[in-house]
């Protein structure tokens with residue numbers, strides 16, 4: 698997920714630079730691979746930890762506030778999120794499940810896979826999520842506001858759903874046309 702207003706994170710990005718991490722290319726809508734359903738992670742091993750580390754570096758560099766493995770063409774249930782202003786509260790969710798949701802909120806969302814597009818989406822206002830961390834331990838988290846929205850947005854990616862699919866067909870067609878045009882201009 699992407700937010701247009703972000704604090705200056707350049708110093709943080711520099712401190713993150715490490716030869717053990719890599720920036721991953723992000724798929725752009727309407728790439729059909731964004732609609733693949735991600736598989737459950739059987740074992741949190743070194744490969745999954747490396748993926749999570751690379752994903753967090755990619756998210757911070759973008760810059761974004763959330764990234765799902767699907768967006769970097771790895772179809773396993775891993776998401777990373779950091780909605781803190783100083784970019785110091787990295788959360789990694791492996792095999793996340795929503796175990797409770799309540800309320801309703803509407804806010805403008807953006808997505809690293811749908812550059813330049815911001816649209817209002819209706820989501821649950823509070824969620825409780827259960828997941829594994831990078832140590833393979835189960836944890837539960839109660840989230841509200843932006844964090845709750847971000848968790849729902851990223852979990853949708855794991856099911857092959859991009860936020861523009863909540864919009865009218867007409868809007869989706871316009872967004873697709875705009876992004877296809879943008880990608881032609883880039884190459």
Ligand SMILES: [Zn+2]
Nearest residue numbers: 698808809810
């Ligand atoms: Zn997204």
